[in-house]
Amino acid sequence: MEALLANVVWADIAQALLDTLIMLGGSLAFSVILGLPLGVILFLTAPRQLLANRAANAALSFTVNVLRSVPFVILLIVMIPLTVLLVGTSLGVAGAIPPLVVGAAPFYARLVETALREVDRGVIEAAQAMGATPRQIVFGALLPEAMPGILAGATVTAIALVSYTAMAGVVGAGGLGDLAIRFGYQRFQTDVMVVTVLMLLALVQGLQWAGDRLVIKVSRR
Amino acid sequence: MISFQAVGKTFPRAPSPALKDVSLEVRPGEVFGVIGQSGAGKSTLIRLINGLERPSVGRVVTDDDDVGALDAAALRALRRRVGMIFQHFNLLSSKTVAANVAYPLKVAGMPSSAIGPRVAELLDLVGLADQAAKYPAQLSGGQKQRVGIARALANGPKILLCDEATSALDPQTTEQILDLLAQLNRELGLTIVLITHEMEVIRRVCHRVAVLDAGSVVESGEVAEVFLHPTHQVTRRLVADAAGLAAAKIEGGPPTLRLTFRGQATFEPILGRIARDTGVDYSILAGRIDRIRDEPYGQLLVSLVGGDVAAARARLTAAGVRLEEA
Ligand SMILES: Nc1ncnc2c1ncn2[C@@H]1O[C@H](COP(=O)(O)OP(=O)(O)OP(=O)(O)O)[C@@H](O)[C@H]1O
Numbered sequence: 439m440e441a442l443l444a445n446v447v448w449a450d451i452a453q454a455l456l457d458t459l460i461m462l463g464g465s466l467a468f469s470v471i472l473g474l475p476l477g478v479i480l481f482l483t484a485p486r487q488l489l490a491n492r493a494a495n496a497a498l499s500f501t502v503n504v505l506r507s508v509p510f511v512i513l514l515i516v517m518i519p520l521t522v523l524l525v526g527t528s529l530g531v532a533g534a535i536p537p538l539v540v541g542a543a544p545f546y547a548r549l550v551e552t553a554l555r556e557v558d559r560g561v562i563e564a565a566q567a568m569g570a571t572p573r574q575i576v577f578g579a580l581l582p583e584a585m586p587g588i589l590a591g592a593t594v595t596a597i598a599l600v601s602y603t604a605m606a607g608v609v610g611a612g613g614l615g616d617l618a619i620r621f622g623y624q625r626f627q628t629d630v631m632v633v634t635v636l637m638l639l640a641l642v643q644g645l646q647w648a649g650d651r652l653v654i655k656v657s658r659r
Numbered sequence: 660m661i662s663f664q665a666v667g668k669t670f671p672r673a674p675s676p677a678l679k680d681v682s683l684e685v686r687p688g689e690v691f692g693v694i695g696q697s698g699a700g701k702s703t704l705i706r707l708i709n710g711l712e713r714p715s716v717g718r719v720v721t722d723d724d725d726v727g728a729l730d731a732a733a734l735r736a737l738r739r740r741v742g743m744i745f746q747h748f749n750l751l752s753s754k755t756v757a758a759n760v761a762y763p764l765k766v767a768g769m770p771s772s773a774i775g776p777r778v779a780e781l782l783d784l785v786g787l788a789d790q791a792a793k794y795p796a797q798l799s800g801g802q803k804q805r806v807g808i809a810r811a812l813a814n815g816p817k818i819l820l821c822d823e824a825t826s827a828l829d830p831q832t833t834e835q836i837l838d839l840l841a842q843l844n845r846e847l848g849l850t851i852v853l854i855t856h857e858m859e860v861i862r863r864v865c866h867r868v869a870v871l872d873a874g875s876v877v878e879s880g881e882v883a884e885v886f887l888h889p890t891h892q893v894t895r896r897l898v899a900d901a902a903g904l905a906a907a908k909i910e911g912g913p914p915t916l917r918l919t920f921r922g923q924a925t926f927e928p929i930l931g932r933i934a935r936d937t938g939v940d941y942s943i944l945a946g947r948i949d950r951i952r953d954e955p956y957g958q959l960l961v962s963l964v965g966g967d968v969a970a971a972r973a974r975l976t977a978a979g980v981r982l983e984e985a
């Protein structure tokens with residue numbers, strides 16, 4: 439055992455795990471807080487929807503596409519001035535969260551938009567026929583009906599963020615992925631690589647399992 | 660209660676108008692049916708009543724409001740006075756039966772303490788008191804439509820719009836839902852507009868009917884009149900499906916007459932007595948005895964031979980039987 443995991447420093451691994459979890463939790467929370475309303479607005483302003491608005495929809499859609507087409511590593515770097523403005527530093531765990539959010543929120547917004555499109559048009563029409571306002575339709579009908587898709591989208595986003603966090607090592611954010619790259623890959627410490635990758639795998643498995651459970655819990659179809 | 664004044668509706672990019680010069684009047688407290696084939700414009704017509712569509716020309720007046728002229732807030736206020744049910748029920752699958760019925764009450768701003776009792780009252784009315792905690796996916800089609808009805812009635816509307824409300828149901832369930840609608844019409848004085856492609860539905864519950872074909876009203880009037888004596892070919896086809904009287908004509912046989920008995924005459928031995936007195940022989944080629952709403956009627960396709968046919972015809976007419984050459 440000792441020889442097998444000679445290079446593994448468990449304290450470092452624990453620290454890396456903690457860093458990953460903080461980055462993941464923080465960036466997922468902000469991605470949902472920003473992505474959910476963005477997805478709702480994308481849906482509502484689309485042609486033939488409740489608040490159809492061609493110009494607003496085109497502008498938002500274009501912005502989302504721009505952000506989604508920039509490779510994450512480049513986003514990390516070009517965002518440095520904005521990151522400093524937002525969190526006071528461009529380094530470490532805190533410095534990684536703004537670019538993670540800017541990378542993931544538009545992605546999540548698209549997943550939310552797709553989930554909302556799946557909602558039966560008849561249900562929206564029934565709510566309109568009752569005299570519901572757009573706000574009442576969104577909160578009383580659309581979001582509850584789309585909840586399974588919205589939660590499944592959050593799961594996909596969380597897992598995508600796990601792999602983004604690995605790249606956040608570029609700004610010295612640490613985390614499991616960073617450990618795997620720096621020690622496991624660059625210094626040929628295969629045992630460190632295996633341990634960190636296994637932990638990442640466990641994390642992804644756990645997220646998927648928890649997400650699936652949540653989706654089942656809210657599905658009533 | 661509802662009035663269409665020379666209403667036309669053309670959808671953008673559609674080659675022909677969905678509705679053309681439609682004028683009709685729905686009276687308070689009646690069940691008004693609109694029948695037509697697929698694509699005739701029935702859904703478009705009913706959706707104009709609560710402003711889900713706006714007329715391209717003409718005026719739609721619902722409960723004293725000119726629907727086309729209302730702003731968003733006034734339109735929402737009108738919609739709370741007009742309930743609507745749908746072919747595919749359109750329930751919130753994520754909410755329980757009780758929460759589905761509570762939704763329009765919340766929308767209308769009812770205080771939450773009053774919502775519980777009102778929901779219980781509504782579920783009782785539609786016979787679903789024991790299903791409150793279920794989700795729509797756990798209900799049968801008929802039960803789902805009952806939830807739809809309870810939801811549509813939540814805010815005590817004066818008008819109920821039914822867009823093919825029984826088209827997804829089997830015949831027995833259809834009958835139960837139609838009975839419920841008739842009961843609501845009687846007991847609550849609810850004005851009901853019902854659209855369908857089935858004459859049977861019209862026959863069971865409607866007082867008056869308009870027949871829609873390719874966006875135009877081609878025939879309208881009392882249901883018994885339209886059903887028993889259709890004049891337009893579209894109506895005839897729709898009625899033939901329901902009455903089954905068309906099939907029995909014999910080519911080249913003796914002339915056939917269609918006799919229509921209504922009300923009490925349906926049950927009296929008029930034809931036999933008159934045939935005996937006038938020495939006429941009759942053969943019945945087809946026939947049906949049934950009810951239009953609560954009124955019994957009989958319709959027979961007969962041929963009369965021998966004896967004094969002219970006298971027989973005169974006496975039948977005098978007895979209140981309507982005669983038509985078939
Ligand atoms: N939103 C729309 N945009 C364009 N055309 C439409 C729209 N809604 C309906 N139409 C057209 O208007 C015509 C009438 O449609 P409508 O839905 O009122 O018919 P319907 O009698 O209800 O038919 P069905 O029995 O099939 O429901 C059809 O030709 C249809 O294609």
Ligand SMILES: [Mg+2]
Nearest residue numbers: 701702703823
């Ligand atoms: Mg229709």
